[in-house]
Amino acid sequence: MTLLEKQLTEQVQQLTETISTLNQTIAELNQTIAELRERLNKNSSNSSKPPSTDGYEKPNPKSLRKPSGRKAGGQEGHKGHHLNIEQAPNEIVSHMPSACTGCPYYEECRGKSCVAETRKVADAFIEIQVTAHEALRVNCPLTGKTLRGSFPSDVKGPVQYGKTLQGLVVAFNTVGAVSAARIKEIFSSLFQIPLSTGTVNNMVHRFADGLESVGVIQEIRNQIIGGQLAHFDETGLRVADKLQWVHVASNSKFTHLHLSDARGTDGMDEGGVLPYFHGIAIHDCLRSYWKYEMQHSVCCAHLLRELRGIQENHPDQRWALGFEALLLAMKHKKEAAISAGKDTLPPEEYAWFMELYDRILDLAYQKNPEPIRKPGKRGKPKRSKLRALIDRFRDYKDSICRFILDFTVPFDNNQAERDVRMVKVKGKVSGCLRSETGAKDYLNIMSYIGTAKKQGVNAFQAILSALSGQAKACW
DSSP states (O other): OOHHHHHHHHHHHHHHHHHHHHHHHHHHHHHHHHHHHHHHHOOTTTSSOOGGGGTTSOOOOOOSOOOOSOOSSSOTTOOOOOOOOOSOOSOOOOOOOGGGTTOTTHHHHHHHOOOOOOOOOOOOOOOOOOOOOOOOEEEOTTTOOEEEOOOOTTOOSSSOOOHHHHHHHHHHHTTSOOOHHHHHHHHHHHHOOOOOHHHHHHHHHHHHHHHHHTTHHHHHHHHHHTSSEEEEEEEEEEETTEEEEEEEEEOSSOEEEEEESOSSHHHHHHTTSGGGOOSEEEEOOOGGGGGSSSEEEEOHHHHHHHHHHHHHHOTTOHHHHHHHHHHHHHHHHHHHHHHTTOSSOOHHHHHHHHHHHHHHHHHHHHHSOOOOOOTTOOSOOOOOHHHHHHHHHHHTHHHHTHHHHOTTSOSSOHHHHHHHHHHHHHHHHHSSBSOHHHHHHHHHHHHHHHHHHHTTOOHHHHHHHHHTTOGGGGO
C-alpha cells in the first residue's frame, strides 16, 4: 500500500467515525426534542398532571364514554323530580278572584269558595335566641345554710355562643371553605353578633380537639384497617408557605385524611393506616405503595389517561390504542356481568382477556425494544417514558387486571379522589393554610364529616351531634 493510499484510508476511517458520532448525537437530540415536545403536550386529560397545572389553556374535555344515540336530558318514561315540601304550612293566605273586589256578595261567596290550586313558598327567618341561665340562692330553713344553684356543665362563661351557632361556624369554615374573615363579616351582618377571626379559629380548633379526645379519628382508622378494601391517594397542599402532602385512606363508609411533610413511605406511615392494612389497596401505582405487604389494585383511569397521551404524542404507537380498548372492554364486560346478577366471569372469558393482554404487550415491546447501552457508560441505559409504561403493564399485570377477577374491586380510584377533592377546593380558596395546626384541625374535621356523609348523616347534623358529645352516633 502506497503512502497516499494509507493516508486516504485513515481519512476515510476518521470520517466514518465522525459520521457515526454525529448520527448518534442527532439521534440523542431527536430523542430529547421528542421528550420535550411530549412534555409540552401533557395536560390533565392525557397524563397524571393535576388540572391546576393546565393554566388558562384548558384542554377540551374528552370523555371515554361512547355516544349512546339518545337525546340529551330526561328520557321518555323518566319519573323526574321536583321541589316537594312535606311540612305543613305555618300560614295560609287565600286569594279571591280580582273581579270580586268591591262586590256586595264578596263575603258570601268567600264562605262558599273552594281551593282551586295551592302554591307553597318556602322561606327562612333568622332569629337569635338568647337564653339567660340564673343561679338562684336560697336560705335553707332546715340547715340554716345559704344554698346556691349550679350552672349546666356546658355553660362556662358569663357570655358564650350556643351549639347551633358554633356548628354553623365550623360548617362554614370546613365544608363551605369560607375564611375566618368572611365568616366574621357574614355572621356580623346576619346575626348582629360580634365574632372575631380569633374566635372562629378557636371554635374550629376546639371542635377538632373534641373529635380527637373522644377517639373518633382513631375509630375511623381502625374501621379502614379492618376492611377488606381501601382506597389511597395523596395530594399537595401549601401550609405555612411550604408544600406539604395530604394523604387519604378511605372506603365506602369511612374517610381518613392526614397531613405530612413527606409524600412517600414516611408520610404514609404517619397516617397510621397503611402499615396495618392487609386487604386490597387501590392506588395510582406510586412506588411507595408497593413496599407494603397487601394485595394491590392499580387505578385504571390513570392508565387510560397515560394511554391517551401516548396516542396524541406518538400516533405510531398503536399498542396504546389496543390497551385502552382492552381495559374498557373488560370494564364493560364486568358491568354487564354484574347487571346479570353474576359475581365472576367464566374462566374462558377471563383467559381470553389475559391472552389478548399478553399479545398487546408483545406488540408494545416489539415497537419499543430494550435501549442499548452506550459504549463507555456504566449502569442500565435510561428508559423512555414509553418503555417505563410498558414495563409497568408487564410487572403489575395482576394488579391492573384485579378488577376483572374480583368484582368487589372497582375499576378506578375515584373514591379516594372524591374524598380529597374538598381539600383542593380549600387550598384554592385560601391559597395557603396559615398554620400546620389549622391544617390538621381541618383534615380531622373533614375526616369526620366525610365519614358521616357516607353513613347518611348530613354535615351540619353531624357537627351538632359532635358538639353534643354524640359524634360516634353518626355511624
